[in-house]
Amino acid sequence: MKPIQTLFLVFILILSACRTSPEFSYDIEKTAISDKAMVVSAHPEATRVGVEILEKGGNAIDASIGVQLALAVVYQNAGNIGGGGFMVYRDKDGKVKTLDYREKAPKAATRDMYLDSLGEATDKSRNGHLAVGVPGTVAGLFAAHKNGKLPFKDLIQPAIDLAENGFYLTKKQASSLNSKREDFVKYNTTPPVFVKEGEWKKGDRLVQKALAETLKRIRDNGQAGFYEGKTADLLVAEMQAGGGIITKDDLKSYEAKWREPISFTYKGYEIHSMPPPSSGGIALAQLLGSIEPYPIAEWGFQSPATTHLMIEAERRTYADRATHLGDMDFYKVPITQITNKEYLKNRMADFDPNKASLSKETEAGQVKESEETTHLSVVDGEGNAVSVTTTLNTSYGSKVIVSGGGFVLNNEMDDFSAKPGTPNFFGLVGAEANAIQPEKRMLSSMTPTIVEKDGRLFMVVGTPGGSTIITSVFQTFVNVVDFGMSMSEAVQAKRFHHQWLPNKVFYEANTFPDSVLTALTQKGQIMEERGSIGRVDAILVTEDGKLEGGADTRGDDHAAGL
Numbered sequence: 001m002k003p004i005q006t007l008f009l010v011f012i013l014i015l016s017a018c019r020t021s022p023e024f025s026y027d028i029e030k031t032a033i034s035d036k037a038m039v040v041s042a043h044p045e046a047t048r049v050g051v052e053i054l055e056k057g058g059n060a061i062d063a064s065i066g067v068q069l070a071l072a073v074v075y076q077n078a079g080n081i082g083g084g085g086f087m088v089y090r091d092k093d094g095k096v097k098t099l100d101y102r103e104k105a106p107k108a109a110t111r112d113m114y115l116d117s118l119g120e121a122t123d124k125s126r127n128g129h130l131a132v133g134v135p136g137t138v139a140g141l142f143a144a145h146k147n148g149k150l151p152f153k154d155l156i157q158p159a160i161d162l163a164e165n166g167f168y169l170t171k172k173q174a175s176s177l178n179s180k181r182e183d184f185v186k187y188n189t190t191p192p193v194f195v196k197e198g199e200w201k202k203g204d205r206l207v208q209k210a211l212a213e214t215l216k217r218i219r220d221n222g223q224a225g226f227y228e229g230k231t232a233d234l235l236v237a238e239m240q241a242g243g244g245i246i247t248k249d250d251l252k253s254y255e256a257k258w259r260e261p262i263s264f265t266y267k268g269y270e271i272h273s274m275p276p277p278s279s280g281g282i283a284l285a286q287l288l289g290s291i292e293p294y295p296i297a298e299w300g301f302q303s304p305a306t307t308h309l310m311i312e313a314e315r316r317t318y319a320d321r322a323t324h325l326g327d328m329d330f331y332k333v334p335i336t337q338i339t340n341k342e343y344l345k346n347r348m349a350d351f352d353p354n355k356a357s358l359s360k361e362t363e364a365g366q367v368k369e370s371e372e373t374t375h376l377s378v379v380d381g382e383g384n385a386v387s388v389t390t391t392l393n394t395s396y397g398s399k400v401i402v403s404g405g406g407f408v409l410n411n412e413m414d415d416f417s418a419k420p421g422t423p424n425f426f427g428l429v430g431a432e433a434n435a436i437q438p439e440k441r442m443l444s445s446m447t448p449t450i451v452e453k454d455g456r457l458f459m460v461v462g463t464p465g466g467s468t469i470i471t472s473v474f475q476t477f478v479n480v481v482d483f484g485m486s487m488s489e490a491v492q493a494k495r496f497h498h499q500w501l502p503n504k505v506f507y508e509a510n511t512f513p514d515s516v517l518t519a520l521t522q523k524g525q526i527m528e529e530r531g532s533i534g535r536v537d538a539i540l541v542t543e544d545g546k547l548e549g550g551a552d553t554r555g556d557d558h559a560a561g562l
């Protein structure tokens, strides 16, 4: 080798060594207390961006936009510009509204598009180009920004910097990228930056130049920087290369929608959550309404009696979800009928404290005619609060990364009921209400929620976790209200989950002592241990008026106050 070549080689080696910092560790806080403002999100870099925006005079909406854009760079499993989400917003004067930026079925979608020649559901709704719904996130961020204070360019710049200069991977991120390597190769025509020689390691620096360019187009051209022009060209070219059906017309006609929240009370607390196309608000109202008459604080936290009651409420609620819930722009969802307390009392009339019901005998109530997502919670110094859950659906969505655009596309089409009664990725079944139709939004479980007590802000809460989102928010809330836990204790507490079908109670390791497992089994509950459930990020206003942030230890989630 000539000396000049040797020098060049040494230079390259030094450069690549600089891109890895095995010693690197983020300073992650799971509990934070502040007098003023708080940000809790799935990644320390994203939380930092949110806090810096608040420091510069941005409000909670501004911070939530900056955090979401940062998550699209540093937490690509779920943070996104190629997916969709929901926001619940309570302004400092107590006005609550919700923003729906859920993906939509492309105009060319058809009811049976995922069935094979024998009429069976295929995996095309989960992986690859046909799984992609028309992304809603960028439209949502611009709609939300009408309530912001700082210029949009100031909110997106931190994300551009993170994409352009890179950021360090955590151990969890490195192993998650490694675990999806084959999928990234299989579902992409050109290998994305997520694919590299050898394994990703903690402390590796991930630089995403193409993503930075896409974010700059959004900075410079607004919403049209994503839905029109070069980004739209790249997305549609990607679709055509891989057999997807999203067109430029689909992109241009996407609109985010403001909707009235689902609002209801539980033991004097006023709860506001997401309406359809999410099932979250309605299901949470059903769960809390079903257990409200019972003295669970007396029965004890995760005691056999309390757990059995909550499981039975979950069984009935998810049976209703499967039949009655879908996009209310396309299907008449009987919201008032199935959330009123008389209906819920009747629904629990056959609850037997000693015996599990059978899911096959638990039908949806009669109504008379008349694994990745991410959540962030923000409260600013003026008292505005934002609760956002956003997703690509499963980890890295469809696994398709737009060639030249550098962003991951969702696989949200799997949240439709591809075939009545056939479970989706999360084991959820559905029917007519959630059948595929052009431009319809697929049913979600995302449950961004804001709670008030005596007319004042009390809690901002939400989580990822597919079908377990609703039960995780439910349990976190009662942990505080009925069992007197702090925000952080409530977030870290172990969780369990029943979703009607399959007829099983899933629970995290070390949730129940043997005596409780035995008692529940004796009542007829079918208990099955599984991996972690949910990743709740929440904020509580404590009795002395401070803000307590709780970030879930199940992930890299980080809470920081101002």
Ligand code: DON
Pocket: 371, 372, 373, 374, 391, 392, 393, 394, 395, 412, 415, 443, 444, 445, 446, 464, 465, 466, 467, 469
């Ligand atoms: O909208 C929904 O309900 C799902 N697409 C959410 C997926 C999810 O939470 C995956 N995360 N672990």
